[in-house]
Amino acid sequence: MSNYSLAFISNEAVIRSYADKIFVEKWLGSFKVASSINSKKLENFKIDLCLIDTSKNFESFGDLEDFCKKPEMKKIIIFHSEKNLDKLKQVLKKQIDRIVFKKLESINNQEFFKNQLSEIIEVFNPNKSKVYMDLERIKTYNPFDLILLGASTGGPEALKHILGALRPKMPPILVVLHMQTEFLERYCERLTKITKLKVKRFIDHEKVIPNSIYIADGSNHMEISKTGSDYFLNKGSDKKVKGHCPSVDVLFKSAAKIKKSNHLAILLTGMGSDGAEGLNSLKNSGALTITQNEETSEVYGMPKAALEIGAAKCVLSLEQITKILSSQEVLF
Numbered sequence: 001m002s003n004y005s006l007a008f009i010s011n012e013a014v015i016r017s018y019a020d021k022i023f024v025e026k027w028l029g030s031f032k033v034a035s036s037i038n039s040k041k042l043e044n045f046k047i048d049l050c051l052i053d054t055s056k057n058f059e060s061f062g063d064l065e066d067f068c069k070k071p072e073m074k075k076i077i078i079f080h081s082e083k084n085l086d087k088l089k090q091v092l093k094k095q096i097d098r099i100v101f102k103k104l105e106s107i108n109n110q111e112f113f114k115n116q117l118s119e120i121i122e123v124f125n126p127n128k129s130k131v132y133m134d135l136e137r138i139k140t141y142n143p144f145d146l147i148l149l150g151a152s153t154g155g156p157e158a159l160k161h162i163l164g165a166l167r168p169k170m171p172p173i174l175v176v177l178h179m180q181t182e183f184l185e186r187y188c189e190r191l192t193k194i195t196k197l198k199v200k201r202f203i204d205h206e207k208v209i210p211n212s213i214y215i216a217d218g219s220n221h222m223e224i225s226k227t228g229s230d231y232f233l234n235k236g237s238d239k240k241v242k243g244h245c246p247s248v249d250v251l252f253k254s255a256a257k258i259k260k261s262n263h264l265a266i267l268l269t270g271m272g273s274d275g276a277e278g279l280n281s282l283k284n285s286g287a288l289t290i291t292q293n294e295e296t297s298e299v300y301g302m303p304k305a306a307l308e309i310g311a312a313k314c315v316l317s318l319e320q321i322t323k324i325l326s327s328q329e330v331l332f
Helices: 013-026 061-067 085-091 093-098 109-124 155-163 181-192 248-256 276-284 302-308 318-326
Strands: 005-009 030-034 049-053 075-080 099-103 146-151 173-177 198-202 212-216 222-227 230-235 263-267 288-292 314-316
Touching (some): 013 030, 049 109, 085 093, 085 099, 146 248, 173 222, 181 212, 222 248
Antiparallel strands (some): 222 230
8 A cells, every 4th residue: 555654652762763763664555653632743744653752751642542542543553651651541541452552662752763763664664575775775776877767736846955975986866857947047157156066967978977967958859878988968859748848757767778887866746746767667678676665755746656666676765865866976
């Protein structure tokens, strides 16, 4: 069930921070981490699995009773101290069939929750049948020949966040962004002010070189090919694909045809499904494929479409994507 949703509630800031980190890295459904059962973060958020930490200074057992009556919650796991179990059972006796009680058994709360949340993720992860690569394994990859990025709604800011953090020495970076032609030139100018890499608006056929960011012009599709050891960008047609020109799918699919190459492809925030099929083609060709997670996406359309067809080997937050790209280095 691809939309399986989880909520974790704790009034302990350190525990919330740790929970958020582990869910970003390993939970493949949607989730919210909140400080209170009355948090506005949980408004209009349908919860399938709810984890509630009542072990220290819990706010209101009366409110907890009403909160646990929500019919959509299929399972509720309550972490409790040694002292408050009897009170919890008394308050929640009418919902007891949906509730699992887990006693806080460690002096080190972070270690306790690390073990408990890892176990829960293993059991309940909605997409655990899908291929999923742990963040640590990405660090073992050799430097990539090309980095390909696709984005739409929310993409300009996401790209600025990523590209502004990069320093030489970087492989060539190819970008398709759904942006009107008249705005693209100004956007590229803004990027030159935040990065030491060379920013180029792709117009026609040219060889790509390291330490350069190539952004597709809004008039034609951008495709990539390889001759010998050199990569070349080629001008494609102006026919829209899934309503877009340039199209992320067109770039990604052209890259998937290149043999014996080591590519990293990332699908960022955006509306619609452009890029999903292309990302899947790249995954099948051996590329490392990543989608931005829902929590850091302004619009979770394109990444979600890719995840639903199994195109992503890894789902990462915007910060994690930035960290992975920052670790790249080519020798030339």
